[in-house]
Amino acid sequence: MRAAWLRAHAREGPDxxxxxTVTLLPAAGGGAVTRIAIxxxxxxxxxxxxxxxxxxxxxxxxxxxxxxxxDKNAMEEALRLKDAxxxxxxxxxxxxxxxxxxSLKELLAMGADKAVILTPSVPLSQLDxxxxxxxxxxxxxxxxxxxxxxxxxxxxxxxSSQVGPRxxxxxxxxxxxxxxxxxxxxxxxxxxxxxxxGTITIDARFPTLITVTEETNKPRLPxxxxxxxxxxxxxxxxxxxxxxxxxxxxVGLVPxxxxxxxxxxxxxxxxDLPAAEMAxxxxxxxxxxxxxxxx
Amino acid sequence: MVLAVFAEEEKWGKELLxxxxxxxxxxxxxxxxxxxxxxxGARKDPAALLSAGADEVIxxxxxxxxxxxxxxxxxxxxxxxxxxxxxxxxxATKNGRDVAARVAQxxxxxxxxxxxxxxxxHGSLEVDRAVLGGSALATLRFAKxxxxxxxxxxxxxxxxxxxxxxxxxxxxxxxARNAAIIGIAPQAAGGVRLEDAKVVVAAGxxxxxxxxxxxxxxxxxxxxxxxxxxRPLSADLKxxxxxxxxxxxxxxxRPKLYFAVGVSGQIQHVAGMRDSGTIVxxxxxxxxxxxxxxxxxxVGDLYEIVPALVAAITxxxxx
Ligand SMILES: Cc1cc2nc3c(=O)[nH]c(=O)nc-3n(C[C@H](O)[C@H](O)[C@H](O)COP(=O)(O)OP(=O)(O)OC[C@H]3O[C@@H](n4cnc5c(N)ncnc54)[C@H](O)[C@@H]3O)c2cc1C
Ligand SMILES: Cc1cc2nc3c(=O)[nH]c(=O)nc-3n(C[C@H](O)[C@H](O)[C@H](O)COP(=O)(O)OP(=O)(O)OC[C@H]3O[C@@H](n4cnc5c(N)ncnc54)[C@H](O)[C@@H]3O)c2cc1C
Numbered sequence: 001m002r003a004a005w006l007r008a009h010a011r012e013g014p015d016x017x018x019x020x021t022v023t024l025l026p027a028a029g030g031g032a033v034t035r036i037a038i039x040x041x042x043x044x045x046x047x048x049x050x051x052x053x054x055x056x057x058x059x060x061x062x063x064x065x066x067x068x069x070x071d072k073n074a075m076e077e078a079l080r081l082k083d084a085x086x087x088x089x090x091x092x093x094x095x096x097x098x099x100x101x102x103s104l105k106e107l108l109a110m111g112a113d114k115a116v117i118l119t120p121s122v123p124l125s126q127l128d129x130x131x132x133x134x135x136x137x138x139x140x141x142x143x144x145x146x147x148x149x150x151x152x153x154x155x156x157x158x159x160s161s162q163v164g165p166r167x168x169x170x171x172x173x174x175x176x177x178x179x180x181x182x183x184x185x186x187x188x189x190x191x192x193x194x195x196x197x198g199t200i201t202i203d204a205r206f207p208t209l210i211t212v213t214e215e216t217n218k219p220r221l222p223x224x225x226x227x228x229x230x231x232x233x234x235x236x237x238x239x240x241x242x243x244x245x246x247x248x249x250x251v252g253l254v255p256x257x258x259x260x261x262x263x264x265x266x267x268x269x270x271x272d273l274p275a276a277e278m279a280x281x282x283x284x285x286x287x288x289x290x291x292x293x294x295x
Numbered sequence: 296m297v298l299a300v301f302a303e304e305e306k307w308g309k310e311l312l313x314x315x316x317x318x319x320x321x322x323x324x325x326x327x328x329x330x331x332x333x334x335x336g337a338r339k340d341p342a343a344l345l346s347a348g349a350d351e352v353i354x355x356x357x358x359x360x361x362x363x364x365x366x367x368x369x370x371x372x373x374x375x376x377x378x379x380x381x382x383x384x385x386x387a388t389k390n391g392r393d394v395a396a397r398v399a400q401x402x403x404x405x406x407x408x409x410x411x412x413x414x415x416x417h418g419s420l421e422v423d424r425a426v427l428g429g430s431a432l433a434t435l436r437f438a439k440x441x442x443x444x445x446x447x448x449x450x451x452x453x454x455x456x457x458x459x460x461x462x463x464x465x466x467x468x469x470x471a472r473n474a475a476i477i478g479i480a481p482q483a484a485g486g487v488r489l490e491d492a493k494v495v496v497a498a499g500x501x502x503x504x505x506x507x508x509x510x511x512x513x514x515x516x517x518x519x520x521x522x523x524x525x526r527p528l529s530a531d532l533k534x535x536x537x538x539x540x541x542x543x544x545x546x547x548x549r550p551k552l553y554f555a556v557g558v559s560g561q562i563q564h565v566a567g568m569r570d571s572g573t574i575v576x577x578x579x580x581x582x583x584x585x586x587x588x589x590x591x592x593x594v595g596d597l598y599e600i601v602p603a604l605v606a607a608i609t610x611x612x613x614x
Contacts (some may be wrong), residue, residue, distance in 0.1 A: 165396035175393075203477045252403075257433070
């Protein structure tokens with residue numbers, strides 16, 4: 001356990017310079033990879049959120065919860081990498097309340113070996129991604145830093161796109177965000193990523209962290225046997241007493257309020273008219289507004 | 296006291312410099328730095344940045360062929376080390392979000408993603424950003440400074456005329472963390488810059504086949520715009536490249552005029568085009584969500600309405 005932590009930190013040489021080699025921990029079975037982790041968030045089902053007409057606030061109470069979509073892609077990619085590297089223990093970590101168990105079952109059915117729920121001393125709404133990533137990093141260090149970590153690029157509800165890269169930073173390891181494709185080897189993974197203006201392929205030695213989107217792969221659907229077997233897989237509940245960062249999460253951003261976005265659109269709806277007539281009416285207005293033909 | 300901007304894109308960098316200048320008094324900040332980080336050939340002309348609002352441009356050359364988050368993080372952190380940093384602004388791009396998150400973690404501070412408004416007063420900072428798939432706006436406060444924020448294009452207006460003068464070159468030792476770039480493939484041909492388009496015609500699943508995109512091409516040509524699309528057309532059907540994809544997980548656009556053609560208007564799509572000037576939607580379903588976010592809703596078959604629009608626009612221009 002301790003060795004993995006040391007390994008993650010050993011690269012910060014005394015002069016702050018780059019060290020080029022990482023010695024991998026030999027695993028009992030001879031393979032280099034012993035641990036793979038994914039991080040998953042239990043989120044409100046955004047499509048079901050209604051707006052309170054009085055306060056103009058979204059009503060989150062009572063809305064169903066589910067696994068954030070991209071985390072199923074994270075699970076799928078982790079399973080593929082697990083096959084490619086020749087097997088490893090695959091653990092799902094979540095920072096949440098014990099009811100996250102419902103979401104985790106789906107990931108256990110897909111093929112995770114174990115789930116860990118990390119519950120802080122404060123309400124979840126007070127955590128930002130600094131807190132979440134710090135807690136995840138501390139838990140992973142305590143268990144032994146996984147050689148491969150897969151996260152979603154963005155969660156479905158708050159979409160801050162930070163937990164993945166922050167976790168990598170907290171562990172002192174590399175990260176490749178928005179993976180299009182991964183190719184796992186025993187000691188490294190090749191990841192092509194969408195950089196926004198082209199595709200970059202990165203060769204990342206373990207340990208490394210990868211974030212995925214819904215486009216990265218197609219998550220497998222567990223069969224009934226796997227779903228039943230998942231109920232017997234261990235889900236570890238770890239409370240605030242297990243980590244200082246769960247007891248006193250470091251928080252950088254505090255939510256003040258959330259309101260529904262107003263729509264101040266004209267809302268002129270034309271129907272039951274011939275296409276040409278609707279078109280002419282709209283185009284006349286657009287022309288008046290200087291939006292077409294004004295050059 | 297210092298505010299800093301890091302941007303890979305010069306245009307965006309100028310917008311953020313204007314933002315940093317506007318926020319400086321409220322943050323009791325002084326100097327505005329531009330962190331000109333990147334490989335040789337990819338860094339920007341300091342003169343342009345100095346007149347856009349930077350008091351000082353810090354040049355950091357990285358021995359890389361493309362963006363890689365570990366080295367960029369080291370460079371940003373090194374460039375602001377030792378100064379009393381109040382705020383770091385970074386474009387809300389794929390690379391920008393990545394580097395902002397790592398820098399914020401290293402500094403042990405908060406980071407607001409896709410920030411659409413920033414308000415500074417008495418040394419504290421409040422921000423707005425879209426959440427819940429783009430249907431709601433969250434206001435958040437930074438518990439302490441420095442603050443890190445990624446900001447979409449168009450939030451600040453670039454300004455010229457600033458008389459910054461200082462230039463500095465910094466050597467930074469970076470740590471690749473055992474990851475290396477082994478391949479670079481530039482964006483596939485057929486890429487568009489929807490962010491800069493004055494008019495966008497967004498195609499949705501209301502189109503029955505790829506060839507029917509011609510309808511949208513014709514409309515775009517008539518209004519001098521670019522064609523974009525919803526996620527399924529790019530991600531699933533691959534009719535158009537990813538650079539056309541508009542929405543929460545695609546591009547944010549804010550053209551003067553936006554046409555939604557056979558687009559249902561799910562919140563994740565609306566998140567990417569909500570700030571458009573005027574919105575015209577064509578859909579055969581009068582109850583589609585797009586119609587509650589539109590200026591003009593034309594209910595009917597797009598195969599009739601789009602050609603009719605093209606004809607009406609052509610006629611209007613001729614007059
Ligand atoms: C209205 C509102 C706005 C917010 N805005 C911000 C903001 O701008 N910046 C900020 O730092 N925080 C913000 N937060 C806090 C944020 O919801 C939590 O910090 C959350 O734990 C992580 O952020 P995220 O959901 O945006 O995750 P993202 O970083 O978008 O998630 C990416 C991936 O990280 C992993 N992950 C995320 N959360 C967890 C978790 N709890 N457990 C395990 N894995 C996880 C998953 O793999 C996920 O796919 C906001 C909260 C609210 C209520
Ligand atoms: C986390 C997440 C992120 C997402 N990010 C994005 C994103 O960035 N961008 C995005 O676009 N989507 C995104 N989505 C998907 C989004 O939820 C919708 O599924 C998608 O936008 C729907 O695309 P569409 O409107 O083209 O198709 P549909 O929803 O299938 O709508 C087609 C519309 O065409 C109309 N139509 C059909 N035939 C005709 C006709 N002959 N004439 C006129 N109208 C016709 C129909 O009435 C319908 O309203 C995301 C989803 C999730 C969960």
